[in-house]
Each structure stands twice: as C-alpha cells, then as structure tokens.
Amino acid sequence: MSWTDKIPQAARAYLEINRLDEVECVIADLPGIARGKAVPATKWEKQQFFHLPNSIFFQTITGDWGEAAGPDGFLEPDMILKPDLSTATAAPWAADGTLQVIHDAFDQKGRPVGCAPRNVLRRVCDLYKAQGWTPVVAPEMEFYLVGRNIDPAKAIEPMMGRTGRLAAGRQAYSMSAVDDYGPVIDDIYEYAEIQGIEIDGITQEGGAGQLEINLRHGDPVKLADEVFFFKRLIREAALKHDCFATFMAKPIEGEPGSAMHVHHSVVEAKGRNLFTGPQGGETDAFFNFIGGLQEHMPSVIAMFAPYVNSYRRYVRDHAAPINLEWGRDNRTTGIRIPISDPSARRIENRLAGMDCNPYLCIAASLACGYLGMMNEIRPDKRWTGDAYESDDEIPQGLYAALDLFDEAEEMHSVLGEEFARVYSIVKRAEYNEFLQVISPWEREHLLLNV
CATH class of the missing domain: 3.30.590.10 (Glutamine synthetase/guanido kinase, catalytic domain)
Known part of the structure; x- marks a missing residue:
C-alpha cells in the first residue's frame, strides 16, 4: 500500500492536479508555532521518521530558551518524529505542490514526549x-x-x-x-x-x-x-x-x-x-x-x-x-x-x-x-x-x-x-x-x- 492511500481524500484530490514537490513535516511547540523541516517529495517517500532536538519545547515566543532541560543539562538530544498521515493536507498558498503533515514526538526509547502539546491532549x-x-x-x-x-x-x-x-x-x-x-x-x-x-x-x-x-x-x-x-x-x-x-x-x-x-x-x-x-x-x-x-x-x-x-x-x-x-x-x-x-x-x-x-x-x-x-x-x-x-x-x-x-x-x-x-x-x-x-x-x- 502506498502512503498516498493513507492520507485524507482532500489531500489525494490535491495531488491529482498538483505534482508533489515538497512535504512540510511539522509539529506544534508550546506557543503553537509550527516547527519542523521541509523535505523534498522524493526523500519523503523513502523515510518513516525524522529527528529534531527536544529543545524546541524549551523555546519561548521570542526565540529564547527556558532552563527546562532537566538534570542532565542542555544536551538537546534528538526526538523521533513520526508522521500522522491522517493529518496530511495541502499548503494551497505554496508556489509548488506542497503537503503539510503533523508529526508526533517520541523519545529514543519510543515513549511519547511528555511536553509535546499534541501528546498532552492525547493523554x-x-x-x-x-x-x-x-x-x-x-x-x-x-x-x-x-x-x-x-x-x-x-x-x-x-x-x-x-x-x-x-x-x-x-x-x-x-x-x-x-x-x-x-x-x-x-x-x-x-x-x-x-x-x-x-x-x-x-x-x-x-x-x-x-x-x-x-x-x-x-x-x-x-x-x-x-x-x-x-x-x-x-x-x-x-x-x-x-x-x-x-x-x-x-x-x-x-x-x-x-x-x-x-x-x-x-x-x-x-x-x-x-x-x-x-x-x-x-x-x-x-x-x-x-x-x-x-x-x-x-x-x-x-x-x-x-x-x-x-x-x-x-x-x-x-x-x-x-x-x-x-x-x-x-x-x-x-x-x-x-x-x-x-x-x-x-x-x-x-x-x-x-x-x-x-x-x-x-x-x-x-x-x-x-x-x-x-x-x-x-x-x-x-x-x-x-x-x-x-x-x-x-x-x-x-x-x-x-x-x-x-x-x-x-x-x-x-x-x-x-x-x-x-x-x-x-x-x-x-x-x-x-x-x-x-x-x-x-x-x-x-x-x-x-
């Protein structure tokens, strides 16, 4: 089964008339700002997850940082971000065919990251x-x-x-x-x-x-x-x-x-x-x-x-x-x-x-x-x-x-x-x-x- 079979109908309809050029892998930080990476479509189709440092959840609205890293210090270990394909949706304002996909955050042992806002709501x-x-x-x-x-x-x-x-x-x-x-x-x-x-x-x-x-x-x-x-x-x-x-x-x-x-x-x-x-x-x-x-x-x-x-x-x-x-x-x-x-x-x-x-x-x-x-x-x-x-x-x-x-x-x-x-x-x-x-x-x- 192709990953395109797992996305909503509206996203599939968008791809029928737009050649997919880029996928925006996004996650909400504490203020609700979209953080993530823009990935070429050819790379997106080959990967199942990507990484971002956990420090994105320690960032203030101004871009500064709270001292919230914990007892191990500000090491910025990578989180594993996995796509929720049910959230795939177009970015219709983009010049080229672009999808946005919300990702969920897990630590390196596979546990949901407790300070990720979407995980808090799921909890x-x-x-x-x-x-x-x-x-x-x-x-x-x-x-x-x-x-x-x-x-x-x-x-x-x-x-x-x-x-x-x-x-x-x-x-x-x-x-x-x-x-x-x-x-x-x-x-x-x-x-x-x-x-x-x-x-x-x-x-x-x-x-x-x-x-x-x-x-x-x-x-x-x-x-x-x-x-x-x-x-x-x-x-x-x-x-x-x-x-x-x-x-x-x-x-x-x-x-x-x-x-x-x-x-x-x-x-x-x-x-x-x-x-x-x-x-x-x-x-x-x-x-x-x-x-x-x-x-x-x-x-x-x-x-x-x-x-x-x-x-x-x-x-x-x-x-x-x-x-x-x-x-x-x-x-x-x-x-x-x-x-x-x-x-x-x-x-x-x-x-x-x-x-x-x-x-x-x-x-x-x-x-x-x-x-x-x-x-x-x-x-x-x-x-x-x-x-x-x-x-x-x-x-x-x-x-x-x-x-x-x-x-x-x-x-x-x-x-x-x-x-x-x-x-x-x-x-x-x-x-x-x-x-x-x-x-x-x-x-x-x-x-x-x-």
Missing part, C-alpha cells in the same frame, strides 16, 4: 477513553484582520476595507462588514476547501476588523489540528491581500479581545450524550463537568491566557467573562450552556483567548471537566443575571496564574508531570523577558513625573 483523551467516554469539542476562533504593522512601536490599526476606510468596529453580525474584506474571506474559504477543513460559519464580531470562524464538532485532537492549520491558513490568506491576521488576545486598544470558546460534550460507547438522561434531562455528569470547570479552571488559566497581553482581554463589561459562573444562554458567564436539543447538550468554556495553543487549551479544559466527573464535583448555583456583577474569580496576570498552576498537583497528574514542569519554566522565562522591555506608557508617564 487527556486517553483518560476519558479508559472510562468508556469519548470527549467531543467544537472551537470558535476569533481573530482580527489588521493593516500591515512593520513597526512594533506603532499601534495596530484595522485593515483598510473596500470602501477605502478603516474597518469599523461595533458592527457585530453585520453582513456589510463581512463584505468589506470579502476577498480575504473568499481565500479563507478556498484554502479551507482545498485542505478539507469544514467551516461551520463566519461572522463579524464586535471589534474593528474582527471575525469569528466556527468549526464543526468532533474529535479533540482532530479539531486542535484544524485550529493549528487554520491559524497558518488565515495568515496566508491575509498576506495575499496586503494585511495581517492576528490572533493576539487584545491587539487593539479600546476594542474587544479575541477568544477561542470551546464547546464540550461527552458520549459513551453507544453514542449517547452523557450530559442527557433517558428522559432528556440533565445528568449528574453534566453538573459534575461544570463543577470541574469551576473548581479547576483557575489553575489552568496560564494555558488559556499564556501571555502578558492575554490578561488585557479580561476587562469587566468588555465582551470577555472574568468569572467562573455558569448560566443558560448567558454570555456574561465564564461557563455558558447554549440553547440546544437534549441530544446536542453541551457546555461552553468562554475564558480561553485565541492566543492559546489549541492542543493545550482543549487539553486543559477537558482535564477540568474530567476531574469534575471523576470527583463528582457539584457546581455553584446557576447565575441568572449579569455575571459581570459577580466577583472576579480568575488571576489577573500571568505570574499569578503560573503560581496557581504550579500548586495544582492533581491537574499535573492529568496533564503530565513533565509537561507541567517544562511549561512553568518556559512561561516564567518568557515573563522575565517581558520585564526587560520598557513600554511607551512608562516613558510617557514616568520619565518626567516620578
């Missing part, structure tokens, strides 16, 4: 499977289309629309606003179709140039792969039209932040939604999952909000929940129960920012629900009003969030001790890098006044 899903459960997720991706910004000292501005004016904010769900940057959206649709990724819908959000893409529900690893691919797809579509796509949690001052809301449900072996009972009512598993989110989400906020900028999104009365309340069809709560048929009953986590690593975000959210179900945690009373009037219940900065993460031993046992150790070290190194930078606010208000 959590395996815990569900050991109980006879199958988790199902559906992510919502918010992002901004902005003008080209080549000077980091300059404020980010919305992209220029077809009218010749900057994209306007406060136009949520406006079809005219979506049409304003229609050529970019057309290419997003086209690239997604070529890659075999199904989009559930695109809407204009409340920010200037802010859009939301919803993906169909499905397997957590597959959906995380799609978000991983989608970020690159959207960036490429934007660059083609002389603008940038950004997934920063808060790119523009005074505009809403960008979230990655995650919808969850859990099904048992026969396909029944565990959140719904035989008569259509809500089950103990449903309430326990909510209880787990309420109990454990503070300890994983550092994975939902992984950068200093992430916490600028958590602003009271500004389109991002800052609480752990749960409510029915209530977008002011951190945990929302959408309107649905009993068979499609699900729980929405509204706290994560779009700057998250999708593998780690989904893993952390599912881990909270898993602990709630295993420990039979009951949630607080349902919130019925404006939850912005409730108490702030999440850490308001990255360092405080990392302190909570470090103390969460039960969560470490779910996500993996090695991952928890490496993640904390790398994120603290990143925070220390940030502290070395003097901001315009400091120069404006402190230079001559203190």
